[in-house]
Amino acid sequence: MIMVGLWRPLAALVLAGLLGWTAAAPARTAGADAAAEEFRAVWVATVYNLDYPAKATTDPAALKRQADEILRGCADMGMNAVILQVRPSCDALYPSRLFPWSRYLTGRQGTAPAEGFDPLAYWVEQAHALGLELHAWINPFRVTKAGAEELAALSADHPAVLHPEWVAEHDGNYYLDPGLPEVRELVVQGAEELARNYDVDGIHLDDYFYPGSDFDDAAAFDRYGGSFSNVGDWRRENVNQLVKALGERLHAIRPELAYGISPSGVWADSRSIPGGSRTTGGYESYYAAYADSRKWVKEGWIDYICPQIYWYIGHKTMDYAAIARWWADTVEGTGVSLYIGMADYQAGKSDPADPWYGTAAIQAQLALNDTLPQVAGEVHFRYRLIASNDALSALYRETYQRVQSPVTEPTPAPTAAVPTPVPTPEPSGSLRLDTSGKGAYIQGSGGLFRPDDALTRAEAVALLARLSKDEQGNLLYNEAETASGFPDVDADAWYAPYVAFARAWGVAGGYPDGTFRPESPVSRAELVKLLCAYFDRPGAAGETSFPDVPAGHWAADAIAYAAAQGWISGYPDGSFQPEQTVTRAETVKILNRALGRPAAEQAEPETLFSDVPQTHWARAEILAAAQ
Known part of the structure; x- marks a missing residue:
């Protein structure tokens, strides 16, 4: 001392x-004001125990210890926000009246941590003590990651068990059907619960909307398709309704709350839709996930967009530079902040001929982002992969802390x-x-x-x-x-x-x-x-x-x-x-x-x-x- x-x-x-x-106090305001300060965030995944907890447990001391390690690690790298996955599979890392406790947290779905411990409340308090924002990351529709066996083991209070008519199958896994108004209402109410009960700085959705074109929703389309002659347009409208309603109702509760979505990096290729990006990779979220992310930005339904641009600069079909510039043009004049989702999991390849060798690709992307005034920050996927890569974590300590390096004093810790x-x-x-x-x-x-x-x-x-x-x-x-x-x-x-x-x-x-x-x-x-x-x-x-x-x-x-x-x-x-x-x-x-x-x-x-x-x-x- x-x-x-x-x-x-x-x-x-x-x-x-x-x-x-x-x-x-809240770290900073959302929406257009967020661009005033660079956003430097890390995704912390809970599904499969990828980041937190490393092993399921009911022990509050172990859960606190791991949370402290991650938060301090993020602060040490110069980050100013953490995006914590709090609802991985229609279950929760917090006490909820709508969703059961997550099996990824305690080992058994529906089982709470010991001693009444609330992990999310602890994460929020400790993040704010370190000057970090805490955004609650939710997966809106996913029910299982392990197919029928996991479906059969769901707790009795899981929404998919209470309402089996809401569930649709795709490629061996199960999802709540976005085409059902009751399902969209559940997602909105779940986000409202978070906004009312926790001092989170943001609500964050990832790119899990429709899992594929052969999604089993024919019955819902027959019932709710109305005048839509194309199931694809109907699916996109279902997602649009969710995105719009979620923003309106969250901001009615807390106007300052940041509401953002992290879609796949490519909205659509220019050869598919005029005005799309100069890409030819084949995966277009407009068609593959029925996510009209460009519309969300243009309509101002969200506070920030965080496209996952998971390719390197110079990629033949999915060039990072081309995609980043397309998004920069897309947000221009909208008031929606642009944060780039970066593929830290790719970095550190051992083959010098690999484009992801070492940290050179990430450094080049950071440098490009600095040339685009519309880019207000980055979000990195994901914590354990960054923390285990000494060169990568050192890069962020040097890059992000240098941004605020004093003239005669050393780099201070996070705000x-x-x-x-x-x-x-x-x-x-x-x-x-x-x-x-x-x-x-x-x-x-x-x-x-x-x-x-x-x-x-x-x-x-x-x-x-x-x-x-x-x-x-x-x-x-x-x-x-x-x-x-x-x-x-x-x-x-x-x-x-x-x-x-x-x-x-x-x-x-x-x-x-x-x-x-x-x-x-x-x-x-x-x-x-x-x-x-x-x-x-x-x-x-x-x-x-x-x-x-x-x-x-x-x-x-x-x-x-x-x-x-x-x-x-x-x-x-x-x-x-x-x-x-x-x-x-x-x-x-x-x-x-x-x-x-x-x-x-x-x-x-x-x-x-x-x-x-x-x-x-x-x-x-x-x-x-x-x-």
């Missing part, structure tokens, strides 16, 4: 507001939402911290410093507690006191004494639900505000030079002061990005500047922290703080 001594008497009162946070202060009691007495600069104020754990990890709330209160003194210079922190009063702070946790101290002295409060959330990250603005509170400043410091820190920003005065003192600097585009999560290494650098502590001139001891090599940008700063 990191510790510092530089506090002044009125500081605790300021921090009472600073560290008494409420729940995270954290701006906390809203809640009042806490005035501290009982005055607090100071030692400013002698003679001792170490940081330490690691197990020989590691974790320089690129986000500074957490627990570590932030450790900054206060470890070296806090009264006006007579007496240390106030008592390591024996572990009763913090927060239900999510175990008495045996390393940070329990620090949190107990912070609460006892009115330094930090909790959230409205009574929790402290010790692992939640701290933002750049929060750290600067925290530091500035302990310096005598003659009034306001004036306006900042950062365009993203307006005069009305809650930390504007502190940021202006810190910049004037030379503690902080901005990014190449002139921004400060106040809500960006601050790392442990960044914290040390800023603290050293505030303390006037110079970087260590000697590199010894070389083995102080094994994860801070000679080449690390902040090595000298970290050594100066640790010695």
